[in-house]
Amino acid sequence: MRVVVLGAGYAGLTLARRLESRLPATADLVVVDESDDHLVQHELHRVIRRPAVEDAITVPLRDALDRATIRTARVEDLDREARRIHLSDGTLDYDYAALCLGAETAFYDLPGVDEHGIPLKRLGHAHRVRDAVLDACEVDGRAVVGGAGLSGVQVAGEIAALAAERGADLDVTLLERLDTVAPAFPEAFQSAVRDALESAGVAIHTNARVTGATADAVELDDGTVPYDAFVWTGGIRGPDAIGSDRPIVRGDCKLDDHTFAVGDAARVVDADGEAVPASAAAAIREARTVAINVDRLVRWELEGGAADEFPPKLDLFRFDAPGWIASVGDDAVATVGPKVFTGATARTMKATVGAGHLSSIGAISRAVNLVQEELGPS
Ligand SMILES: Cc1cc2nc3c(=O)[nH]c(=O)nc-3n(C[C@H](O)[C@H](O)[C@H](O)COP(=O)(O)OP(=O)(O)OC[C@H]3O[C@@H](n4cnc5c(N)ncnc54)[C@H](O)[C@@H]3O)c2cc1C
Known part of the structure; x- marks a missing residue:
């Protein structure tokens, strides 16, 4: 019996760690990721201003996993009918698999946006954004961020704070x-x-439809916005391995009887019929439910239950967001229920979320470093 977890982000690593302690000893657990490290992606924008944060937010998978076999390879295709995964270095068959490959940046075929817009999903992207922004600071130019989701607002805030630290007169525009x-x-x-964002000096243009980009301007349906640095966080799409769509799954996160999709890779509709926002918070919570379900199915099958007519009932995921937190440079905004927090309280909450995740995967010293980076001198 082989259980395979594809991707070791929030969803995959949470799921794999739970399965390590739950699955019966006779089940093999394999975790596949193209990187050797888990990336705490929801802190990635911090690297733009403080490159040293990189060390706190990358955790070697070998330190975070114990029992699982780690395979470093790119997932290229998933043949669900044959229960076979095509990897960059071979194939892997499975009895149960969870697709936790996260999302890729969507450019929507907008001419020039893919070529000129820098996405923000990997560490390399954060370094590219930093370099472009520092160059823009040199000429007191303009940075444009396309897309004001969680990543876009935090990137815009970080860019504004970086420019302020450099004493540059950089215009930051969020579309x-x-x-x-x-x-x-x-x-x-x-x-x-x-x-x-407005207090940080970021100019916000809502109802701004990007139609394309050239080497020095973002094109809108009603004009152009010149830029020296252009970051694109305008949307997400599914992983290439499943044809770049984000499949819809219900609260049990099942793609079929043997395959699950967890985290940003899928559009999850929870037990109450609510669409779950793509977020680290949701990915972690979904993974906890899927761990219970995969373990239940594995045990049922190992005990000969597969010959039975009725598979075990699966738990359904219900997303109950405790609240939301975003950093805006050295400020932060947090909501808990109807209450809104800003300033030191929100900053502390933001630091606690990142550190809490790191602690939950056993990376205690990185958790401490992250808190120091987050709450250090501002
Ligand atoms: C700048 C930024 C700020 C954000 N801020 C917040 C926030 O404040 N709060 C919040 O809740 N969310 C935030 N998010 C969103 C959050 O980071 C994502 O929702 C979360 O990462 C989704 O988790 P996941 O496990 O589905 O995917 P990921 O964390 O993206 O993990 C996917 C994993 O799959 C691996 N992988 C991908 N493709 C392949 C392949 N083909 N082969 C092998 N391995 C592969 C990757 O290496 C990675 O380890 C932010 C995102 C960004 C970019």
């Missing part, structure tokens, strides 16, 4: 197609984020 920043989130959060 959003819809009529608000952080469109997928509650209203109180949206308006607090807007206030924080």
Whole structure:
């Protein structure tokens, strides 16, 4: 019996760690990731201003996993009918698999956006953004961020703070197609984020539909915005290994009887029929439910249950967000229920979330370093 976890981000690593302690000893657990390290992606924007944060937010998988076999390879294709995964270095068959490959940046075929816009999903992207912003600071130019979701607002805040630290007169512009920043989130959060961005000097253009980009300007349907640095966080799409769509899964996260999709890779509709926002918070919570379900199915099958007519009932994931937190440079905005927090309280909450995740995967010293980076001198 082989259980394979594809991807070791928030969803995959949480799932794999839970399966390590749950699965019966006779089940093999394999974790595949193209990287040797787990990346705490929700802190990636920090690397733009403070490259040293990189050390705190990358955790070697060999330190975070114990029982699982780690295979460093790129997942190229998933043949669910044959239960076979095609990897960059061979194939891997499975009895149960969880697709936790996260999402890729969507460029929507907008001419020039893929070529000129820098995405922010990997460490290399954060370094490219930093270099471009530092060059833009040299000429007191303009940085444009396309897309005001969680990553876009935090990137814009970080760029504004970096420019301020450098004493540069950089214009930072945030473009959003819809009529608000952080469109997928509650209203109180949206308006607090807007206030924080405006206090940081970020110019916000909502209802701004990007139609393309050239080497020095972002094109909108009603004009152009010149730039020296252009970051694109305008949307996400599914992993190439499943044809770049994000499949819809219900609260059990099942793609079929043997395959699950967890985290950003899928669009999850929870037990209450609510669409779950793509977020680290959701990916971790989904993974906890899927760990219970995979373990239940493995035990049922090992005990000869597969010959039975009825497979075990699976738990359904219900997303109950405790609240949302975003950093805006050295400020932060947090909502817990209807309450909105900013300033030191929100900054502490933000630091606690990142450190809490690191601690939960056993990376205690990195958790401490992250808190120091987050709450250090501002
Ligand atoms: C700048 C930024 C700020 C954010 N801020 C927040 C925030 O404040 N709060 C929040 O909740 N969310 C935030 N998010 C979103 C959050 O990071 C994602 O929702 C979360 O990472 C999704 O987790 P995941 O496990 O599904 O995917 P990921 O964390 O992306 O993990 C996917 C894993 O799969 C691996 N992988 C991908 N493709 C392949 C392949 N083909 N072969 C092998 N391995 C592969 C990757 O190496 C990675 O380890 C932010 C995102 C960004 C970019």
